[in-house]
Amino acid sequence: MKKVIIMLAFCSMLLIAGAGNVFANGFPDVSEDNRFYDEIMYLSNEGIISGYPNGRFTPGEKVTRAAAAIMLGRVLGYDDTQQETVFPDVPKSSKASGYIQQAYENKIISGYPNGEFRPDKYVTRGEMAIFIARAYALTEEEVVPFSDVSINMNAFSAIRKIIDFGVTTGYPDGTFKPDLDLTREQFSGLLARAESDEFRLPVDTCGYDTLSRQNPDLQTTNCLITKAAEDSAFPIPPEIVKAVASVENG
Numbered sequence: 001m002k003k004v005i006i007m008l009a010f011c012s013m014l015l016i017a018g019a020g021n022v023f024a025n026g027f028p029d030v031s032e033d034n035r036f037y038d039e040i041m042y043l044s045n046e047g048i049i050s051g052y053p054n055g056r057f058t059p060g061e062k063v064t065r066a067a068a069a070i071m072l073g074r075v076l077g078y079d080d081t082q083q084e085t086v087f088p089d090v091p092k093s094s095k096a097s098g099y100i101q102q103a104y105e106n107k108i109i110s111g112y113p114n115g116e117f118r119p120d121k122y123v124t125r126g127e128m129a130i131f132i133a134r135a136y137a138l139t140e141e142e143v144v145p146f147s148d149v150s151i152n153m154n155a156f157s158a159i160r161k162i163i164d165f166g167v168t169t170g171y172p173d174g175t176f177k178p179d180l181d182l183t184r185e186q187f188s189g190l191l192a193r194a195e196s197d198e199f200r201l202p203v204d205t206c207g208y209d210t211l212s213r214q215n216p217d218l219q220t221t222n223c224l225i226t227k228a229a230e231d232s233a234f235p236i237p238p239e240i241v242k243a244v245a246s247v248e249n250g
Contacts, residue, residue: 027057039192059185066119073099087117126155126178133158146176166200
């Protein structure tokens with residue numbers, strides 16, 4: 001009986017220790033089951049994001065433009081010294097003033113037509129795409145496979161760039177939701193992918209999934225041939241490759 005009690009006590013200790021590991025070195029409200037757990041822990045360890053005084057991270061809380069400027073500024077190595085800004089609604093006393101001004105000077109972020117920055121306004125997915133594309137000086141673009149992203153959007157080119165950079169694949173329903181406000185956990189996921197190869201997503205060239213075993217449509221085929229020609233060891237004008245493919249296909 002004594003052995004049984006000792007064994008039960010030992011097992012209880014293991015269970016308690018195991019439960020503690022779920023939140024090890026992290027935040028009490030971010031468990032290992034969180035989709036962005038690894039990304040949040042990475043950014044936290046790098047000193048890019050932090051929790052609140054109560055120790056919590058509040059992963060579902062929306063991200064303001066001021067908070068986004070702070071986290072992007074830390075990634076880019078900006079000085080956190082508070083300073084005067086060009087925006088009338090961002091005083092020097094603001095915690096984010098130094099980051100906002102430097103991001104503005106480096107053309108990462110901009111204000112609104114009336115000159116305001118609106119630091120307390122929430123950041124949308126489309127705006128975050130613009131911030132990342134500018135912050136990492138992205139130039140290459142990939143085909144936009146999203147049904148809710150059109151060429152007349154301000155974020156159109158930026159979204160194409162972060163797709164090519166492996167930062168996002170959108171939602172399972174084929175949308176990007178550019179006007180959706182970002183939460184702290186979603187922001188962490190996008191920023192960690194941009195910052196580290198470890199979290200970068202695989203990119204489907206021209207939005208085509210090669211594992212689907214489905215014949216691409218004419219537009220996708222055109223894009224795939226162009227990419228193949230440009231990326232070949234001996235670059236060939238895409239028009240020539242397309243002409244050959246057209247003849248071979250009859």
